[in-house]
Amino acid sequence: MIATGIGSYPGEDLEETLSVVLGELPDLPHLPELPDRGVTAGMVGRGLAVMAELGADLQPAGWRLTDAPGVDHRRARSLLAQDLDTVEELTQDTLSMEGGAFKIQVAGPWTLAASVEKPRGDKVVSDVGARRELAQALAEGLRTHVADVRRRLPGVDRLVVQVDEPALSAVLAGKVPTASGFGRHRTVHPPEASEALAWVLDAVSDAGAEPWVHTCAAGTPLPLLVTSGARGISVDLGLMTAADHDALAQALEDGQSVALGVVPSLDPATAPNDVEVTERVLRWLDMLGLDPAEVGERLVLTPTCGLAGASPSWTRQALALLRTSAANLSG
Template sequence: MAAASGIGSHPGEDERAYAEALRVVVGELSDGHVPYLPEVPGRGPHATMTGRATAVWAELGADLQPVGWRLTGGGTGVDQRRARSLLGQDLDRLEEATQGYAGRLKVQVCGPWTLAATVERPRGDRVLGDHGARRDLAAALAEGIGAHVADLRRRVPAAEVVVQVDEPALPAVLAAQVPTASGFSRHRRVDPPEASAALELVLGAITAAGAEPWVHSCAADVPVDLLVGAGARGVLVDLDVLAPTAYDRLARTLEDGGTVGLGVVPGVGSGAPQPGQLIERVLRFTEMLGLDPEEVGSGLLLTPACGLAGRPGEEAAGVLRACREAAADLP
């Protein structure tokens, strides 16, 4: 049977919104689907995708500047400590809400290339512009993820942990489309072998920690071959924008027993879709790939295309419910 999940983010700006997001996720997805640790980035920079990553990675210091997160030459800064404290509080709530839970449980972390394209070096401009800094960042992320998975497994002992590595900027990194700090130029492209090596380091750390590595990217030109070659056991995409060139590789991923997450609901919009509409989309997709839904159904995951932070709270719950009901009714 297909399953349903979410990408990570939920709407809101305070701790009550986080409590509601967790209630919705656990309530909608605990029975045979893939619940996850919600993110509510509206709570501030410590709760964003990048802020969460600074809370996870090991040894590298970071602080907040007007331009965003920046590496420091010293130890952990006050902003990084706040990010770690917030993540710890969120994990405490997840542990309480999932007492006795057994099954897949997902956490999300920003990937090494999106971080390299986002985080500043101590003297300015992106980590992406420094070969040594981006290697150090990938290594720190890999080390920190191992400890993060171990902590989650301690908190929810019967969980089958999945780590979703978010790489929305990876296609831009590969295509030399990331602007420099001045905005007048672009960083040089990263060659696929180097991109793969950093991903292998991070995805390998996830596997070594006893978790299953997935990668999510909602760009059009998702490099599925590169992701699977680097060790991803699941690939999550936005079905509305995905280039047809990726279809064959996604089909092989399903045939090989991997997971393909189909983003079948826009992250922003008006109202939740009907489950029947989502079923039709999935069936059209599998037919186009020449796959039998009954044979690959257990590898299919229905999700929103991206996070749900851009939707009102009641719509976010409705989107997850529609994905769950559609997954349960697929052939």
């Protein structure tokens, strides 16, 4: 079994954070996201930076689609390019050999649709045409983005693209608030949600990468992620229902990856140790009737969600805890 991170970390120094990630998560390191640097470095800003064809800009209410990229959209794209330059430089030694692995993250189409406004206001999710256009622009942008990452990391055989969809459950349940805050946007039905997600995941696969979907929100229908083309599912173990456990077991049996959130993403009052984390995972596998040896590296240990709200000391401790626990399970 192996360990990796979800995406976000505290602080503003990418070089320092990436050095920690490379040291503590050698089997599946990833590109850190540092939202403390500002909204252009946050999850939504990063997703828009990848998006092709459509423009965006910051308004008082947040990100809004525009005819052409505004200054903040251009800054988001420039910052992403600079971060990839840093990754390329710092991984020349560690990822230069053939057979390496690396993970990048991007906001999914439904989280973007629930977070970004149309040109004339209110969320993209409120308009069928706008949300289709946004999903297709994200898919097209990902093809280019994955190709760029592959060019920069030629020794990486396994490139994972984690599509973050924390808002998907709210979109499906009709719980995304309107601009006034007094109403809710209409429910998006599962077939449409699956179609848009499939455009994005298929684009990742077509570009030669492995598409995962991450959600740390309860109520996300995990089978929908699989039927949409996800080859990995990343979840918080503490939020899973009986049906979710069955879906994860089926995914592992079908040869897909499951990234299991087992270490707190915020500083805990009492930190678990590696024995406790290891035993928790073993109990979960036993409940599902799965052999740890047969699951192997398809089971990945992660924090329960991003670590942006954690202290730097807990961040280092959490990653070390994940690495040690994964080693325990592999032994």
